[in-house]
Amino acid sequence: SQKIEQNSEALNIQEGKTATLTCNYTNYSPAYLQWYRQDPGRGPVFLLLIRENEKEKRKERLKVTFDTTLKQSLFHITASQPADSATYLCALDGSGGYNKLIFGAGTRLAVHP
């Protein structure tokens, strides 16, 4: 069956370090993958999109990689700050349908001063 897995445990890191979050998927062949940030009580906010023919994408302190052979995406936040503390969700396009996103369960990141 189709499955998307993210680090189930919360990730605790010190301010200034690089946070690395993992998204693995099985039985999917997504054309693209997206990462969102969600704060408690709020809707997800889009961060980055990476397509199947792209290996890496960067935006300011954020970097995403996409390995379609390993069926894995890594999401990095460099020089992390306490304000980066949130839940991070990866999402794949579902069944080739427009705007039908299949989300992972999310990884909670806590950045400590």
Next chain:
Amino acid sequence: KAGVTQTPRYLIKTRGQQVTLSCSPISGHRSVSWYQQTPGQGLQFLFEYFSETQRNKGNFPGRFSGRQFSNSRSEMNVSTLELGDSALYLCASSMGLAGAETQYFGPGTRLLVL
């Protein structure tokens, strides 16, 4: 530009009742998608509407339905509420013209079924 708005923000209903939630997309966006978020199942896709037509559907029972109006505003309806329908219901909007688009989410409607 105003973001996606959802009303109401909070709702309490009892089992067997029905509920209607509303979503106003960002101006110019023609696609509205609905998601259910629960602690156990995470974010799950319900359906997507584009130009007043349902274009995609998730794996939810027929008690969950939706519609979209000519101004792109959308409503979703849940009939015969069950305890398990307690969740945060999120809508997201986008232009709807390409396969890979940023989804802009609203703040959600938190539904509690007693």
